[in-house]
Amino acid sequence: MARHAETEWTREGRYQGHCEIGLTAKGIKQAERLRERLRGEKIAAIYTSDLRRAMETAQIIASGHHLDVIPCSELRELDFGNLEGLTFVEAQRNYPWIEQRWSSPDPEQGESLSQLVSRVARLVTRLRGLEAMGSILTVSHGGPLRVLLCLLLGIDPERWWQFELGCASLSVVETYPQGVVLSSLNDACHLK
Numbered sequence: 001m002a003r004h005a006e007t008e009w010t011r012e013g014r015y016q017g018h019c020e021i022g023l024t025a026k027g028i029k030q031a032e033r034l035r036e037r038l039r040g041e042k043i044a045a046i047y048t049s050d051l052r053r054a055m056e057t058a059q060i061i062a063s064g065h066h067l068d069v070i071p072c073s074e075l076r077e078l079d080f081g082n083l084e085g086l087t088f089v090e091a092q093r094n095y096p097w098i099e100q101r102w103s104s105p106d107p108e109q110g111e112s113l114s115q116l117v118s119r120v121a122r123l124v125t126r127l128r129g130l131e132a133m134g135s136i137l138t139v140s141h142g143g144p145l146r147v148l149l150c151l152l153l154g155i156d157p158e159r160w161w162q163f164e165l166g167c168a169s170l171s172v173v174e175t176y177p178q179g180v181v182l183s184s185l186n187d188a189c190h191l192k
Contacts, residue, residue, distance in 0.1 A: 001148065002139045004049075004057040005030035005168040013088050016141070017080035017110060020052045027053075030168035030191055031060035037170065037190035039064050044134035047127070049075035049141060057168070058139035069139075074123035077141035081110030113147075117157045120147045131175045149173070152180050 005027035009016045023031065034057070043065050048058035050071035058069040083091045123138075130136055138148065146160040152173050164186050165171065172184040 001145050001171045001173065002034060002057065002061065002137060003142060003145055003165045003167060003169050004054040004139060005034070005060075007053050009085075010167055015080040015083045015086055015088070015091060016053070017077050017084040018051065019084050022052050023056045027057075027167065028060065031057045033190045034168050034170065035061045035064040038137070042134050043067065043137050045070060045130070046137045046139065047072045047075065047123075048139040049073075049077065049144070051076055051141070054139050054141060058137075061137065061139065072123060072138075074119050074126070075138060075140040075144050076119075078113075078116050078143040079110035083110070113157065113160070116143060117147055117151070120144050121151060124148070124151050145171070149182070149185075153182060 004023070006024050007016065007021040007027060008024055009019070009021050011024065011026075038061060046058050046062050046065075046067055046069045048054050048069045048071060050073055054075065055069065055071065062069050083095065086094065127136060138145070140148075142165050143160070145165055146163045147157050149155070149163055149171065150157045150160055152175075166186055166188050168191060169186045169188045170184065170190070171182070171186060174181045174183050
């Protein structure tokens, strides 16, 4: 699992959600370093969020493997509604209820956590059984990747916030008939 590389809004600490934001020059370099990190891996398929920042990251990685990326709306970031474009500080100041918001849907404010969990769970079902093909790379955003980790590891998705996933970081989950093993989390040594 790889989180998309840096955008101007990640650098500024803004909610990006479904907004179409491209990578910065630094973000392109981060994605290139991630591609080099993964060059020796046998990747069978690359599934990516269909949002620009993830697609750009996935395409850079895919160029090192001569693979096409498979756009996947289930991997889109949480729709933050009116919060999109606000800095985290602005959102907290303007919407003091922000911490409670993720537990119940509010159509005017985007998606709830339960809606994100349902969306990501559809992806887990869709990818089940593809492990036999080899390694599958998912390129996405902090929210969906955190939820994906929870679902794969059997952790309550309400605890999604306990995972830190930096820009262009790599996390590895190995799947076995007996269960899954988290062998790497938020690894960014390729960026140093």
